[in-house]
Amino acid sequence: MISAELQAMGHALFLSLVAGTPLLMAAACCTPMKKTVVHFLPLAAVPALVVAMTAPVGLVAEIGWFFMGGRMGLDEIGRIFLCLSGFIWLLASFSSRSMLKHNRNQTQYLFFFLTSMCGNFGLILARGLLGYYLFFALMSFAAYGLIIQKGTEKARKAGRIYLVLVMIGEVALFTALIILVYSTGSLAIDDIAGAVHQPLVFALLFIGFGVKIGALPLHGWMVPAYQEAPIPAAAALAGAMVNAGILGWLRFLPLGLTSYPQGGLFFIAAGALAAVYGVITGLYHKQAGAVLGCSSISQMGLITVIFGLGLVDHEAGLHATPVLILYVVHHSLTKSSLFFGYDLAASRGRILSHLQVSAILLPALALAGLPLTGGAIAKSAFKQLTVTLGEPWYGLSTFFLPITAMGTTMLMLHFICLLRDTEKRGNSERAGSGIIFTVSFIATAITLWLWPAAGFFVSNSLSWTKFWQALWPVAGGCLLFLAWRRFFIREKQTLDDVKKQTIFDIVLFRFGNLLQEKEWQTTQQGRFISYLSGFVPQLRRSEKIMGRWKVVGLSYLLLCLCMLFLLLRL
Amino acid sequence: MSRTGKSHKRLDGFQRLLLLLVICMVMLLGYIIWSTPGSKPVLTDAVAQMQEYSGVESPVTAVLLNFRGYDTLLEVMVLLLAVIGTWSLTEAFFPVQGSEISPVQMGAVRLLAPVMCLVAAYLVWQGSHLAGGAFQGGAILGAAGVLVLVTELPGLRTIPVLSLRIGLVLGPLLFTGTALFCLFITGDLLGYPKGAGGWMILLVETGCAVSIGLTLALLFAGGRPDKESIWKNNP
Amino acid sequence: MITTLIYSLTGLILFGMGFFTLIIHSHPLRKILAVNVMSTGVFLILVATAYIPLGEGEIDPVPHAMVLTGIVVSVSVTALALILACRIQETSNSSLPGRKQQGEVPEESIR
């Protein structure tokens, strides 16, 4: 018995380390030890990787006292996500460490960086609804601190937009969760699988997690945030934190267990729109980070489409899950390596060598689906999925995928161009950004090839037809981009999302003005008294009149007569 | 309105209303008096029965000083209160300075004052069997005092304040003392011991008469004497 | 019987007149006098009751005692009231030296 308990405690401790390490380090930031923390920053992500690599699947730990019943565990999906996130956070923390050497605001950055890391890891491990929600919230709010790090006006605005949307997402999520818990009567994620029937919950979950992945109506924060956040943080955002949204969907609307055709259609529509929208708007941005943000919107749109396909029926769900995960892994790695490339460019200034540019070009085009890259594998998997699903979807994908691929290609080329123009940031060259980029580049290039679970899709993508199918949109995209760059680009047509009016501002200022601070209850002291005092002259006069002898006599007489009448019963 | 000074000539509407109401009231009460002829008082028989135990022959005196002596005790206090009240208010302002007093008046007063005192004493004594008593006697005494005051004779003015106070308090104090004495003797306040009623009542009445007389005279003087027992505007 | 009635009604009328004067007139002296008239009226009725039931010469001594007490009270109050009125006159005159001779209390103050 005791050994079983000890073992359980050991598991709990083991799993707690994943989220606990960053949290402890974040706490340490508030103490004078913060200088040391900077040095050991990458250590924070290590337990996550270790656990992801070593822990057996199905490891579960209960911490009863923790936040209305804490439950942690590692399943297959969780392991993939943990691995992925751990890797990206590791790279990001290396990158941050080198960045922080020249930054005065390091405490704040460190704190939020570590806290969001904690949230991210925690939510992956969480097996309870509330735990998931807790870490999700932790991550979301901590990320705000990262976005706003620069402290400029633009950064604050970006942060504000982010915050509003996060808040909306949180509320939606809260509502969804509470309904779920009410209808299932359980707090464990496993128990709610397939329990979602109400359209309302669907909508709420779409909103709650959609905010994180920038699904279409809720995408507003992404571009400015990527643009304004420090690059390592943006990398973490784009590579790791975004995935939390996908994971959320997977957890709460597990594909294969949930089928909801209408919802799926909605997801597909929203995703497809986002995919196109991201590309189109991205071309008008003049900042590399923003372009990457738009690309994220677009890519996440694609992922949403995949998810939507999975929702069509149970069968489709079973097929869609691996595709979805594949795409997520691909996107995360690629996007993070693009950010690290951006970091490299930013730290070097204009003096990027051709080698470096072409190195960055690889993940960029991988995103578009260049053959032999992860992108191609992912897209072929996507297509494969539509094939499995049958006609309407297949037709759609033959039409839709190339278009997005072309768009992404244009977008990426645009990004590369912008990268070349990027001005040098920071005071001096940061050591290690090259190494970090290299590591991520390698990871991007080889992960899918080496990943056994993806072997089916890899082999599937290796055919000439597939090769051609993957290549022509990229090539077309290149041509189109050249044409666009030649003929269409105009100075004034740049978008700056940061300047847009946000819901937040509307709420704060418009709404507030409408309701005008009218102190109708409170300004006047005791309105009752003032009301009375309106009568003062009359009161005083009547009181004076009552004191006159004549009136006294009258009242005396009347009193006598009244009482006589009353008593004598006359 | 009366403020214009014509109030006694013509009544305005409000006053007429009042008059009407007063008349109504009076008529109503008159009707009630007329319609209730009144019953035979229970008390009359009782007084008649107990007369012999009261120690006096006059029923009124018996009621005043024996049966309802407690009332009278308080009533004497009322009179004293009036003096205290007036003294607390103001100083005496009588007589008006400088007015000539005719010798006839002086003479008459000199002659009358002792006679009045005598009459007063008689009235007090008579109170035990006929109409009369402390109040009547006191009234005469008071009148004498007023006469003396009016004529600026030195009689009252030269009395020291303390003596005045003693004189004022004498009656009430005597009354209270007697009452308490009776309380100790018979167990009842003002329950005169058997047979002693007569002279005790006389004693009380005498004391009261002096005090009442003094009270009335001093009320006429209209205020307290100042410290040296001399009226303020003594020439 | 009729005698007592006449006495009583006279007393009642006196009471009413006194009361009317009391509330109509503002001069303090009039008021004091009015109250005296009123009390006289009450005493009259009280004395009249003493005669009521008994035929021959005998009277009820209790109302007499009551009237006597009442008179004493009335005297005391009258004296006090008069002196108060005088005092009021004095103080109001001292505040308005021009009206010293007039001897009239300002009506406002009494009402």
Added chain:
Amino acid sequence: MTVFQFSSPAWMVCPVILPLIAGLLCFLFSHRTFAIALAAALTNLLVVCLLTGQLLVFGPMRCHMGGWQPPLGITLRTDGPALLMLLMTAVTGLAITLYARGYFSYRISDPRRAGRHQRQQRYFWPLWMLLLAGLNGLFLSNDVFNVYVTLELIGISAASLAALSGKPASLLASFRYLLVSLLGSLTYLFGIVFLYRSNGVLDLGLLQNLAANGLGIRTALVLMSVGLLLKTALFPLHFWLPPAHANALAPVSAILSALVVKGSFYMLFRFWFEIFPSTITQPTLNFMGTLGAVAVLWGAVQAIRQHRLKLMVAYSTVSQLGYLFIAFPLARVDGGIPVWSIVIFIALAHACAKSAMFMAAGTVFLHLGHDRIKDLSGVRASLPITVFAYGIAGVSLMGLPPSGGFVGKWLLLTASLGSSQWWWALVVITGSLLASIYVFRVMSRLFVIPEGFSLKKSEPHFRLLEWPALALALISLFLGLAASWPLHILVHGTTTLAQVFVGGLP
């Protein structure tokens, strides 16, 4: 001697005779008057306590003056209501005596007007002692005409006291008070005439036993009631009260407001609830209740808009007296506690609270030299105890728990809601709300210590000014917690009252 035995009814005369003698002596001597008065007040309290003990042991007692049984003689008697009123008078009277000492010695210490103040003190003591005797006599009296005499005693001494300050305003007010008092007494006497004509007896006990349904009795009751109402200052006839109470010296204000009005009210209470309950009709009771309700509201509203503290407190008296009459229409509700006992209890609580409040107001006046409400700031710094006393007294007036006022109001509310006459309850509640406004209008000033306020040192005399007020205020506060005790005394042995109200009505 039998007189000094515990069971002797003769103890009853002491509350009358002792202050009487003290008054005479105070008038006679010019020194040590305070000592005499204090001794009388203390002895009075002791004797009243003894009488209370007597009541609890032997039940109601009677003492025949001169040994003459009614109808011939005058009788004094003790029962619950009488004793509670006596207790109230004794306790309040003792506190007022002490306060007056402090008041006068403070004023005399001011050399500018020492003479005048000495004179005031000189006459204050005998007047106050005689007033005390009159009040005690009234509460003990069992004879209609004796009541008249005591009423006169009270009226004259009260008017003289009200005029004591000698200021024109107080003289005028006092004159009016005297006339009103006289008018009231005369009306009362007129009533006696009718009573005597109809029945020929004056003893209350005998009157109670008569079949009192005749026209004469009713008229007598009306006239006596109107006379007493005039003296009690019920609503349309309250005009004389505020100026008289507000312009008098502080201890006098306390006496007038706390005790004097209660005297006439007490008689009214006896006539209506003890002597002639079967004569009274419900419409009449409702009529009185209506007047009371109007008084509550009118007095409170007037109090709210006064600019002077003492006037405000005086109007508060008008308002609080109304509560006593609101209980009238509820008199026939039978429940746990008979309603008539509520009336006495409210009167008790009000006496303590109001005298404390007037004392506090007087102290503030002495301290500042004025009592304009808007300039009262900072008093708390120098007179914390007084302000505290004011506050506690205010709590009782507002009827907040656990004060005596609260219990009184609670009982009123219970009675009115229990008999589904909720409108009285509304008036009671509104009245206490208005009370809270006027109490706190002043309180907020008293509490505030403005910026740069320089502390005015309170003087040693103030100890005697502050503590009696506080003591009374505390009594009024804890009266609520100990409410069962006075209520027990009230009901104890008064079988007649209780019987009449539980079942003896037509």
Added chain:
Amino acid sequence: MNWGQWLLVSILLSSFIPGIIIFGLPEEKHRLRTVLNICGSIAKIALVLIMDIGVYFGHIFEIRLSIIPGVELLLNGDPLSALFATLSSVLWLLTTVYAVGYLEGSPNRSHFFGYFSLCVTVTIGIALAGNLVTFLLFYEMLTLTTYPLVIHRGTEKSQRAGGNYLIYAFSGGAAFLFAVVSLQTIVGPVDFSAAGFPSSFIESHGAALILIFILLIIGVGVKAALVPLHGWLPQAMVAPAPVSALLHAVAVVKAGAFGIIRIVLDVYGPQNLLLLGVLPLLGGVASITILYGSIRALQQDDLKRRLAFSTISQVSYIALGMSLADQPLAVIGGLVHLVHQGLMKITLFFCAGNLAETLGIHRISEMNGVARRMPFTMAAFSVGALGMIGIPPTVGFVSKWYLGLGGLAAGNWWVVAVLAVSSLLNACYFLPILTRAWFGKQQEPWPEEQYIGRFETRLMLLVPPLITAFIVIAAGVVANAQVSPLAWVRFIVRGYTL
């Protein structure tokens, strides 16, 4: 008297006696005063904890004192009163420490602390009250003891605020009194008991009972600042920060909310209320209050006013929970919010007070970058604010969670909607403050910087908010543990047969 009764009395006396002594102390003896205060509050906490343990093990604490027939003072230690008493006594200790630091060197301190102690005595009295009369007694006394604190500054403005407070409070008290008496005449003396009065009265006096319920709710709603009755609360902000903390978190508003709980659960009983059908009314008022308070809070630039409106909104969560009295989960949510709101709001007010006292900051527009100057204060503030929004793992989330579940269980979707909208609005008015403070750039010097020392402000000002902030998180994180507010509330709810 047995030990339990002595315990109840000594719980009351442990703050009453120091209060009375402090009144008598001269102004200069601040050391003695502080010692007295702190000792009193520590003793109170110890005593209350003893009572808690006793209550947990089923010991009955009860004192009865009959005043007149039908009016009985009853002090009673049941789980619910233990909850409130513990909250008040713990927060009192912190507030005392804070107030000592806050008022250092200001005039009239003995006056202040005297009333401060009395106020807490009365609050504990409210907690321990065992019937409506006793509740009324302490409820009215609460008005009296807090009034001097509200007008402590003595300015014209504070006097006006105080006057307004009184008018509201006394009107409420009047309505309450009326209702209590009416209720007593109908159902007899009402002790707080889990069953409420017998439901047989409902048939005979249905309409009257509904009216009485409304009046009772109006009576306590004034202090709980339900919407049409909330006008005094924002004005009372003129008082010093410890007083605001006391008003909002420990005493006044809480007393009102506690009154609602008592009325719903113990006087009427959920079953009776269901029969009468008045609960939706309460729920409606609570919802309106929640939304209205939040919206008004949005418009305020004055920090304390914003917090005040936030209180209006937050306290109604408790009323909302009570309006679903037949749902155990909602009741748990409402009850636990009593504690949670207190913790969060007191943190916020401490922090606002720190800003005002240290830097002279009163307006939100002056708060740019203040977190750099006062990181610990703002960290505590942030925790409180996030708790208000309902971000896990703070306690605010826990209460919202249970409220929402209860609402759903009752089939009232609008409850969840209200919670969601209110969370959004809360975010709208709290998050800008946080962003300003943490990420804003200081543009002009602080209005009046008063304290420059080793820490960001005086230690006595700094420690209390940090402690409460810590509790805000800790109580949320360990919500499910054996010892936590939530666990105790569950224990309470087990006592009711819902």
